[in-house]
Amino acid sequence: QVQLVQSGAEVKKPGASVKVSCKASGYTFTTYDINWVRQATGQGLEWMGWMNPHSGNTGYAQKFQGRVAMTRDTSISTAYMELSSLRSEDTAVYYCARGHPNTVTSGYWFDPWGQGTLVSVSS
Amino acid sequence: QSVLTQPPSVSAAPGQKVTISCSGSGSNIGNNYVSWYHQLPGTAPKLLIYDNNKRPSGIPDRFSGSKSGTSATLGITGLQTGDEADYYCGTWDSSLSAWVFGGGTKLTVL
Numbered sequence: 001q002v003q004l005v006q007s008g009a010e011v012k013k014p015g016a017s018v019k020v021s022c023k024a025s026g027y028t029f030t031t032y033d034i035n036w037v038r039q040a041t042g043q044g045l046e047w048m049g050w051m052n053p054h055s056g057n058t059g060y061a062q063k064f065q066g067r068v069a070m071t072r073d074t075s076i077s078t079a080y081m082e083l084s085s086l087r088s089e090d091t092a093v094y095y096c097a098r099g100h101p102n103t104v105t106s107g108y109w110f111d112p113w114g115q116g117t118l119v120s121v122s123s
Numbered sequence: 124q125s126v127l128t129q130p131p132s133v134s135a136a137p138g139q140k141v142t143i144s145c146s147g148s149g150s151n152i153g154n155n156y157v158s159w160y161h162q163l164p165g166t167a168p169k170l171l172i173y174d175n176n177k178r179p180s181g182i183p184d185r186f187s188g189s190k191s192g193t194s195a196t197l198g199i200t201g202l203q204t205g206d207e208a209d210y211y212c213g214t215w216d217s218s219l220s221a222w223v224f225g226g227g228t229k230l231t232v233l
Contacts, residue, residue, distance in 0.1 A: 035222070037168075044125060045160075045168065045211055047222040061221045095167055102174055107156035108215060109173035116167050 002026040004034075004096050004114035011120045017084040020117045022096030029077035030054040033099030035110060036070060036081045038092040046092075050099055051079060086121045093118050126151060127212055129225035136233050139202050143228045145195040145212030151223055155215045157195040159188055161208045162227075168211065172197065204232050 007021040022034060036048040049060035051070035058070045069082045079096060094117045097110035128146040135141040145157065159172040170179050172188035175195065187198045195212055212225040 037224075044227040045213070045224040047213075047224065050222075059220070062219070097168075100173070102156070105156060105174055107158075107174040109156075109158035109170060110160070110168075110213070111170035111173070111179065113167040113169065 002098070002112055004098065004112060006094075006096060006114040006117045009118040009120070011122070012086050014087055014121060014123055016086050016121075017082060018086060018119050019080055019082040020094050020096075020119070022079045022081070022114050024077045024079070024098070027098075029072075030074055033101075034070070034072070034079040035097045035099050036068075037095045037097055037110070037113075039095070039116075040089075040092040043092075048081070048094075053079060083119075086119075088121050091119065091121045125226040126216060126219070126223040127214070127225035129210075129212060129228045131226070132229045132231065134231040134233055135202055137202050137204060140198065140200045141202060141230065142199075143197040143210050143212075143230070145197070145225050147193050147195075147214065147216075147223075149193060150218035151193075151214050151216040152190065152195055153193040154217060157188065157190055157212055157214045159195075159197045160211045160213065161206075162211065163208045171210070199230070202232050206230060207232050 003025050005023045030053045033050045035050045051058045053072045072079045096114040101108050156174045160168040162168040175190040176188040185200045209227045211227050216223045
């Protein structure tokens, strides 16, 4: 079945960087976008950006421009999200999600989601 | 605050019906398709509705979606205790060039 499996929890100090991986299985990795969404404890969902695994093209939310990089390794069907200059406010669960387009209607949705990766930023 | 507005919480008794609203603007809901996600405590979000009103396979027809103008609505009938979760609407915002979510609605089945 289609599945996204993420890397394990991370603990980082302020100012450091974190790189979270998302391994896809059950479908052709290069045919669907991978999006990244984060959720602080007790808060809602916040979209960070998308990546096209075929071309490597990316699009980032303005809030994260200059601080986030989304990459991929097609040989192992894995997407990566690296966030730099971490601060305490970046403590959150980070999710990858496959972007599923409807080529007829131009609709777009996220399915499935990875299990989430907790990133804790603390001195 | 979130670009899309949802009520923070709704509640109803088992077997009853509930609706969750999602209000936006012309740059998001008004001109793009809406999807809905539910999130059980401690788990990842899961797709519930896509393209405003379509259900993925495996989602029972107790769940429905609709859209009118700049608002969307999720309906759940025959409420079960297992439906207790957080529900989020989402869509693309053409002005922001970003995907936006509602703030989430916590459903309590009394």
